[in-house]
Amino acid sequence: MHSTDSERLNTKARAIKEALSRIGEPISEAQAKNIAAQEDCECKDGMFALAATRRQIFAGSGLVAAVGMTVMLPRAAGAKAPAGAVEYPVEDDSTKEQGRMMGVDGGYGSRSQFESEVRWTNPTKSAGFSPLQNSYGTLTPSGLHYERHHGGIPNIDPARHSLVIHGMVDRPIKYSLADLKRFPTLSRTYFLECSGTTGSEIMKAREPTVQRTHGLVSTSEWTGVPLSTLLKQTGLKPGAAWVLAEGADAAVMTRSVPIDKCMSDALIVFAQNGEAMRPEQGYPMRLFLPGWEGNISIKWLRRLEISDKPYYTREETSKYTDLITTTGKSRIFTFTMDAKSVITFPSGEMKLPGAGFYEITGLAWSGRGKIARVEVSTDGGKSWNLASLQDPVLAISQTRFRFPWIWDGTSAVIQSRATDETGYSQPTHQQLIAERGPLETGSLFYHMNAVQSWSIAADGNVKNAHPLG
Amino acid sequence: MRIRSVDRKYAVLLASALAILVAPDIARAQGYPSKFDFGTPASSQDIAAVVAIAIGPDGRNLPPGKGDYAAGKIIYANACSACHGANLQGVAGLRDMPAGASLRLIGGRGTLTTKNPVMTVESYWPYATTLFDYVRRAMPFNAPGSLSADEIYAVSAYILAEGNIIDKTIVLDAQTLPRVQMPNRDGFIPDPRPELFK
Numbered sequence: 001m002h003s004t005d006s007e008r009l010n011t012k013a014r015a016i017k018e019a020l021s022r023i024g025e026p027i028s029e030a031q032a033k034n035i036a037a038q039e040d041c042e043c044k045d046g047m048f049a050l051a052a053t054r055r056q057i058f059a060g061s062g063l064v065a066a067v068g069m070t071v072m073l074p075r076a077a078g079a080k081a082p083a084g085a086v087e088y089p090v091e092d093d094s095t096k097e098q099g100r101m102m103g104v105d106g107g108y109g110s111r112s113q114f115e116s117e118v119r120w121t122n123p124t125k126s127a128g129f130s131p132l133q134n135s136y137g138t139l140t141p142s143g144l145h146y147e148r149h150h151g152g153i154p155n156i157d158p159a160r161h162s163l164v165i166h167g168m169v170d171r172p173i174k175y176s177l178a179d180l181k182r183f184p185t186l187s188r189t190y191f192l193e194c195s196g197t198t199g200s201e202i203m204k205a206r207e208p209t210v211q212r213t214h215g216l217v218s219t220s221e222w223t224g225v226p227l228s229t230l231l232k233q234t235g236l237k238p239g240a241a242w243v244l245a246e247g248a249d250a251a252v253m254t255r256s257v258p259i260d261k262c263m264s265d266a267l268i269v270f271a272q273n274g275e276a277m278r279p280e281q282g283y284p285m286r287l288f289l290p291g292w293e294g295n296i297s298i299k300w301l302r303r304l305e306i307s308d309k310p311y312y313t314r315e316e317t318s319k320y321t322d323l324i325t326t327t328g329k330s331r332i333f334t335f336t337m338d339a340k341s342v343i344t345f346p347s348g349e350m351k352l353p354g355a356g357f358y359e360i361t362g363l364a365w366s367g368r369g370k371i372a373r374v375e376v377s378t379d380g381g382k383s384w385n386l387a388s389l390q391d392p393v394l395a396i397s398q399t400r401f402r403f404p405w406i407w408d409g410t411s412a413v414i415q416s417r418a419t420d421e422t423g424y425s426q427p428t429h430q431q432l433i434a435e436r437g438p439l440e441t442g443s444l445f446y447h448m449n450a451v452q453s454w455s456i457a458a459d460g461n462v463k464n465a466h467p468l469g
Numbered sequence: 470m471r472i473r474s475v476d477r478k479y480a481v482l483l484a485s486a487l488a489i490l491v492a493p494d495i496a497r498a499q500g501y502p503s504k505f506d507f508g509t510p511a512s513s514q515d516i517a518a519v520v521a522i523a524i525g526p527d528g529r530n531l532p533p534g535k536g537d538y539a540a541g542k543i544i545y546a547n548a549c550s551a552c553h554g555a556n557l558q559g560v561a562g563l564r565d566m567p568a569g570a571s572l573r574l575i576g577g578r579g580t581l582t583t584k585n586p587v588m589t590v591e592s593y594w595p596y597a598t599t600l601f602d603y604v605r606r607a608m609p610f611n612a613p614g615s616l617s618a619d620e621i622y623a624v625s626a627y628i629l630a631e632g633n634i635i636d637k638t639i640v641l642d643a644q645t646l647p648r649v650q651m652p653n654r655d656g657f658i659p660d661p662r663p664e665l666f667k
Contacts, residue, residue, distance in 0.1 A: 172511035252606035
């Protein structure tokens with residue numbers, strides 16, 4: 001090191017030490033020199049080192065003054081910022097000073113502090129609903145993906161987690177996360193929907209917003225290993241017909257899955273939207289059964305037991321079965337999520353500012369395959385017109401639809417109706433009730449996929465509306 | 470000349486076969502193997518560590534132990550009644566817990582054909598083994614997995630007897646529990662999906 005460099009570093013270290021001392025964060029001379037040295041790199045004024053510790057982040061404004069830097073630093077971490085954001089100072093004129101330097105976020109970005117969309121959590125803290133009313137396109141940000149837990153979110157260290165496949169197999173095998181990642185992988189964009197979504201809406205309009213009526217559905221790109229690849233490695237004994245999947249959460253959530261599904265499109269997923277799957281979604285690994293009700297895609301997957309019969313676990317008998325009140329019989333193993341759609345804009349609790357042009361938009365999806373068409377009505381179902389579908393339309397994924405509309409400023413009811421490539425078309429409330437029997441409470445109606453209505457009053461207020469009034 | 474589709478299929482197959490035959494070594498080296506040897510063989514300890522808790526309707530995997538109504542009554546009062554109620558009817562208005570009705574354990578027989586079905590262990594659950602399995606994996610809510618096999622047999626006996634499904638004198642164990650006939654045992658039908666709305 002040249003002596004001039006050495007002097008410059010010493011000067012800088014002194015400035016840093018003084019600045020920190022002034023704001024009540026004294027450090028030793030060695031620490032100051034260390035920070036100065038770390039910062040003295042080719043990328044002049046880089047704040048990597050300065051942002052490296054929480055203490056230094058707190059001290060940021062003093063340092064900026066002391067060493068004459070104008071770089072933008074975060075304030076006290078997360079002080080006033082919405083969830084998922086970091087609060088940074090706002091420049092008076094962002095064209096007249098340098099913006100914040102790379103790296104102060106520690107290398108992982110966050111959304112703008114001016115955005116505040118969050119999941120809505122139900123009072124029992126068991127489900128978090130995705131804010132569909134302000135969703136765009138088809139993918140759900142991982143931090144806004146819906147959640148449904150039966151025993152909280154376990155915090156699992158992958159080093160202590162493994163998936164054991166045993167039972168009616170030739171070779172029981174244990175897989176770590178690292179083992180899984182060595183296999184050939186697949187990435188697929190699939191929706192996931194809780195079978196209880198919209199269930200409480202069957203007999204009357206109860207929830208105010210699309211987030212709370214339909215928010216237990218989301219779409220991600222999932223990456224993992226086909227379960228069939230693993231089962232070919234373990235081998236299957238004659239008579240293998242069901243697979244018990246078990247999670248490592250406090251509910252030790254358990255469901256029985258037919259072997260055919262496991263050998264076709266089932267995945268063991270470890271990544272979501274291009275990075276490691278979120279803990280809420282089952283980190284480090286989950287089962288993913290495309291097009292089937294969400295809870296059977298067991299999260300925090302620790303065990304697959306191959307057997308000849310289903311186990312009739314609590315989550316496939318007392319819950320997630322469909323009682324038909326006209327007969328008293330219940331359907332069991334009702335796996336597929338049928339075609340469904342909902343208008344996300346305009347939707348409940350919004351207010352249209354006045355007559356004129358609006359682009360009605362929403363989401364459509366089917367567990368049976370691709371969406372073939374979406375029809376939109378703006379007159380309460382008297383007439384229907386085709387909406388345009390956003391390309392590409394993917395199987396078992398959400399499809400964005402759009403429909404241009406000139407609102408004349410009088411009261412209106414808007415609806416959407418999806419039809420999938422098998423010809424299945426979204427039913428009405430009346431059709432579903434006729435098939436499965438009426439309820440008074442409407443609290444236990446799984447697989448509720450009826451056409452949703454939003455009423456728009458002359459003053460522009462949008463409300464959840466029900467065809468039964 | 471018109472080529473029949475069968476002929477075309479053969480042509481494609483033949484072309485693929487030729488391609489494999491003439492493919493250079495490098496292409497074959499880049500192919501996917503049909504099997505892999507990742508992971509480690511699961512030992513009996515690996516399996517025992519996680520397997521023993523799934524109970525089938527036939528009683529498979531039920532552990533040794535036993536319990537009866539009298540013992541279960543005490544366990545219930547200590548471990549269950551705070552949420553499920555002293556009378557097994559649930560507790561209304563529990564903070565951060567589902568409303569009382571869904572925590573009801575007994576009652577509701579004859580309501581499945583009404584507009585207000587009450588679905589409880591007594592009125593709805595098809596297998597008593599599921600009760601044992603679920604209590605063992607997920608209950609009590611504040612300390613899941615903390616009850617011993619004897620305690621779970623006992624509390625199962627208490628709930629089933631209070632629901633008038635078994636006699637209060639019955640001792641539940643790996644032999645007797647699977648033989649309990651639940652009232653709604655035949656209430657379930659495989660999903661026939663008759664309504665394919667068009």
